[in-house]
Amino acid sequence: MVNAAKRFEVIPGQPRPQIAFTGVTLQLGGKTIIENLSLGVRPGEFLCVVGASGCGKTTALRLAAGLYQPTSGRVDFDGQLMLHPRREIAIVFQDYGKALLPWRTAAGNVSLALEAGGMPSAERPARIEELLRTVGLPGHAGKYPAEMSGGMQQRLQIARCLAQEPKTLLMDEPFGALDAMTRQGLQDEVLALVAASGATVIFVTHDLDEAIYLGDRVIGLLPHPGRIGIELAVNLPRPRDQLSTREHPEFLRLRRQLFDFIKATEQ
Amino acid sequence: MNRNATVWLWRAASFAVAASFIALWQLVANLKLVSAVFLPSPDRAWASLVRGFSNGDLWSKLAGTLEHMAYGWLAASIAGIAIGAIIGSSRIMRTYVAPSLEFLRPLPVSAIIPVAIAMLGLTQAMALFVIAFGAIWPIMLATIHGFAAVEPRLYEVARSLQMSRLAVIFKVALPSASPDILAGMRLSLTVALILSVVCEILAGLDGLGHWVLLSARAFRSADLFAGVILLGVTGYVTSVAMSMAEHRLLAWQASQR
Numbered sequence: 001m002v003n004a005a006k007r008f009e010v011i012p013g014q015p016r017p018q019i020a021f022t023g024v025t026l027q028l029g030g031k032t033i034i035e036n037l038s039l040g041v042r043p044g045e046f047l048c049v050v051g052a053s054g055c056g057k058t059t060a061l062r063l064a065a066g067l068y069q070p071t072s073g074r075v076d077f078d079g080q081l082m083l084h085p086r087r088e089i090a091i092v093f094q095d096y097g098k099a100l101l102p103w104r105t106a107a108g109n110v111s112l113a114l115e116a117g118g119m120p121s122a123e124r125p126a127r128i129e130e131l132l133r134t135v136g137l138p139g140h141a142g143k144y145p146a147e148m149s150g151g152m153q154q155r156l157q158i159a160r161c162l163a164q165e166p167k168t169l170l171m172d173e174p175f176g177a178l179d180a181m182t183r184q185g186l187q188d189e190v191l192a193l194v195a196a197s198g199a200t201v202i203f204v205t206h207d208l209d210e211a212i213y214l215g216d217r218v219i220g221l222l223p224h225p226g227r228i229g230i231e232l233a234v235n236l237p238r239p240r241d242q243l244s245t246r247e248h249p250e251f252l253r254l255r256r257q258l259f260d261f262i263k264a265t266e267q
Numbered sequence: 268m269n270r271n272a273t274v275w276l277w278r279a280a281s282f283a284v285a286a287s288f289i290a291l292w293q294l295v296a297n298l299k300l301v302s303a304v305f306l307p308s309p310d311r312a313w314a315s316l317v318r319g320f321s322n323g324d325l326w327s328k329l330a331g332t333l334e335h336m337a338y339g340w341l342a343a344s345i346a347g348i349a350i351g352a353i354i355g356s357s358r359i360m361r362t363y364v365a366p367s368l369e370f371l372r373p374l375p376v377s378a379i380i381p382v383a384i385a386m387l388g389l390t391q392a393m394a395l396f397v398i399a400f401g402a403i404w405p406i407m408l409a410t411i412h413g414f415a416a417v418e419p420r421l422y423e424v425a426r427s428l429q430m431s432r433l434a435v436i437f438k439v440a441l442p443s444a445s446p447d448i449l450a451g452m453r454l455s456l457t458v459a460l461i462l463s464v465v466c467e468i469l470a471g472l473d474g475l476g477h478w479v480l481l482s483a484r485a486f487r488s489a490d491l492f493a494g495v496i497l498l499g500v501t502g503y504v505t506s507v508a509m510s511m512a513e514h515r516l517l518a519w520q521a522s523q524r
């Protein structure tokens with residue numbers, strides 16, 4: 001019922017993928033977490049990854065970030081073997097509470113990425129203000145993360161990632177812990193940010209609607225070991241709209257297909 | 268509002284306790300329950316304090332003790348943080364070095380004093396070594412703990428920002444460990460004061476310890492008590508100052524609770 005993963009290959013005439021997994025297998029603690037994963041993400045593409053809990057979504061994202069090295073196979077970024085994490089690849093962690101420096105204010109947390117990028121200190125304040133405004137946190141520059149709500153902390157983490165001026169943005173269930181209203185607002189903000197920056201995105205979520213709403217393409221992972229089970233192109237018009245997109249017949253068709261896939265993997 | 272009132276109530280209560288303690292002391296002295304050779308009355312101890320400060324004797328003794336304490340404590344802080352950071356940030360070091368630290372730590376510092384005297388003589392260097400050796404433990408162990416407890420996610424953030432090793436230490440690990448480190452430094456402050464006095468007594472170095480020793484030998488109980496009171500005040504004031512510094516440096520923590 002489900003196709004085996006296709007081997008990724010560069011097709012002449014097609015743009016080179018920004019991130020390419022080629023036959024990637026990863027073992028951790030003697031267990032195969034990801035097996036023979038091949039996948040190419042085009043520059044500027046918005047790729048969503050879904051799958052049951054524990055199927056290896058986070059692990060795949062960490063491979064794409066260079067935080068893990070594959071046991072076999074290779075991960076390339078812009079045609080170069082990925083040997084370590086790099087500033088062009090920003091990662092928005094799921095647990096925003098742990099990914100922010102509690103002793104730095106919102107401005108200080110954004111500043112961390114600018115400092116790492118070598119921006120002179122005189123230029124930082126203006127850039128920080130701009131970034132905080134971009135993610136909807138103007139006027140919160142002096143607040144510590146602990147003084148901010150979950151949604152605000154996640155916005156702050158996104159601001160820090162944008163400060164890296166990433167070519168690729170990796171997001172691991174970034175809105176999983178947020179309430180529905182905050183979530184929808186942030187979905188639209190991320191779409192706008194990405195459209196403005198032209199960044200490539202790999203977005204992990206367990207929310208099928210969210211995946212279709214955001215993505216150009218959705219892949220579903222199969223568990224034990226993690227591999228690609230389904231791949232769907234999302235041909236929905238952009239800009240997307242919370243009401244009309246979600247009522248679009250194509251949206252409903254994809255939703256049905258994805259839903260059936262997930263249900264099958266859970267049996 | 269309510270909290271403020273509670274704080275004031277506590278202050279009033281502790282003031283009352285101190286006042287009644289002094290009153291009791293005066294009473295015991297007045298009734299001559301203990302010979303004046305051993306127990307001066309509070310007013311005599313006070314007079315001795317005033318005299319000591321006005322002729323400058325106590326000032327120089329106090330300065331001596333503060334100097335011993337400060338040098339030893341600073342040396343302990345720098346070495347303790349540096350060694351603690353190296354051990355705490357490496358799992359291998361933690362596994363192999365930490366157990367020997369656990370063996371060395373309960374060793375009473377008094378056991379090291381004869382060794383220090385044999386090697387360095389009755390000198391300032393000996394005092395510095397002994398004070399620093401005693402005061403390093405709380406700082407070093409707190410630093411090891413603080414470095415070991417840094418949120419791993421923050422190291423991943425640092426890696427994806429390609430931060431240099433030095434930047435990771437100064438911008439991530441040290442600030443994260445700072446509550447532990449400062450708590451260790453506060454504990455060490457008391458240790459440093461005690462050891463300063465001990466070294467001054469043993470080596471005859473200029474300071475309150477020496478003053479107290481000489482006063483006791485000459486049966487000048489008022490001077491002896493003046494010195495002891497001054498030592499108490501020194502301990503109290505330095506630890507309050509340290510708490511205030513901690514409060515300022517860790518202002519970000521207040522919002523977390």
Ligand SMILES: Nc1ncnc2c1ncn2[C@@H]1O[C@H](COP(=O)(O)OP(=O)(O)O)[C@@H](O)[C@H]1O
Nearest residue numbers: 028029031033052053054055056057058059060
């Ligand atoms: N460091 C690790 N060592 C051993 N097993 C791990 C490690 N990290 C994740 N796993 C296992 O890999 C599987 C996939 O984990 P993960 O990628 O976090 O799943 P997901 O994000 O899809 O929920 C899980 O079964 C998990 O227990």
Ligand SMILES: [Mg+2]
Nearest residue numbers: 057058059172
């Ligand atoms: Mg996950």
